[in-house]
Amino acid sequence: DAGVTQSPTHLIKTRGQQVTLRCSPKSGHDTVSWYQQALGQGPQFIFQYYEEEERQRGNFPDRFSGHQFPNYSSELNVNALLLGDSALYLCASSHALRNEKLFFGSGTQLSVL
Amino acid sequence: AQSVTQLGSHVSVSEGALVLLRCNYSSSVPPYLFWYVQYPNQGLQLLLKYTSAATLVKGINGFEAEFKKSETSFHLTKPSAHMSDAAEYFCAVRLYNNNDMRFGAGTRLTVKP
Numbered sequence: 001d002a003g004v005t006q007s008p009t010h011l012i013k014t015r016g017q018q019v020t021l022r023c024s025p026k027s028g029h030d031t032v033s034w035y036q037q038a039l040g041q042g043p044q045f046i047f048q049y050y051e052e053e054e055r056q057r058g059n060f061p062d063r064f065s066g067h068q069f070p071n072y073s074s075e076l077n078v079n080a081l082l083l084g085d086s087a088l089y090l091c092a093s094s095h096a097l098r099n100e101k102l103f104f105g106s107g108t109q110l111s112v113l
Numbered sequence: 114a115q116s117v118t119q120l121g122s123h124v125s126v127s128e129g130a131l132v133l134l135r136c137n138y139s140s141s142v143p144p145y146l147f148w149y150v151q152y153p154n155q156g157l158q159l160l161l162k163y164t165s166a167a168t169l170v171k172g173i174n175g176f177e178a179e180f181k182k183s184e185t186s187f188h189l190t191k192p193s194a195h196m197s198d199a200a201e202y203f204c205a206v207r208l209y210n211n212n213d214m215r216f217g218a219g220t221r222l223t224v225k226p
Contacts, residue, residue, distance in 0.1 A: 004156070033212065042203050042216030043157070056212040090156055100145055100164060100207065102214070104156030 004093050004105035012111045021076040021108045025093030032074040035090040086112045115140040115206045119217035127225050132191040134220045136204030146187045147205040199224045
């Protein structure tokens with residue numbers, strides 16, 4: 001049983017560009033959350049998707065957007081990249097009825113130059 | 114809003130010694146509390162969680178944590194450290210019916226032979 005898978009594992013972009021990160025949830029999960037983990041810090045909640053809609057959002061600007069597909073996979077899009085967007089982006093999946101148990105992927109390391 | 118503070122960004126113990134990682138929370142209502150572990154180049158793995166049942170929570174790999182409302186604490190302990198316990202540990206808090214999980218800054222555990 002595959003766990004949470006994220007792609008790509010590493011990405012290098014320049015300021016002003018746009019990026020799309022992808023996540024496939026653990027089998028049986030229907031909810032996907034995205035987190036940003038800056039170097040030396042804990043993960044910060046970006047948003048959560050359920051039933052193809054954004055259910056809740058953290059304190060991130062509109063440059064951060066997402067999407068969930070009918071197969072429950074999800075994308076995180078970041079527009080107009082800033083140097084400060086450099087971080088590890090983690091995807092976590094869960095089941096809507098057991099939402100407290102999150103399963104995390106290994107993340108995508110984004111570097112903005 | 115809910116938050117957690119992890120005391121000590123770096124803890125070093127000898128193999129076989131007691132592990133104690135400190136976490137204090139702030140919440141206006143009874144929270145859900147979690148401890149996660151992150152090994153290098155990997156996502157976060159749930160060690161244990163408190164969801165208003167027993168105050169002493171046992172997790173995987175011999176770890177346990179005690180919820181103390183009077184002290185607003187949820188410290189993580191393990192009686193005897195193993196080399197394989199070396200990792201980054203994160204305390205997190207979430208409110209019931211709220212998907213925004215707040216993580217602490219993390220504590221890096223080093224185990225000396």
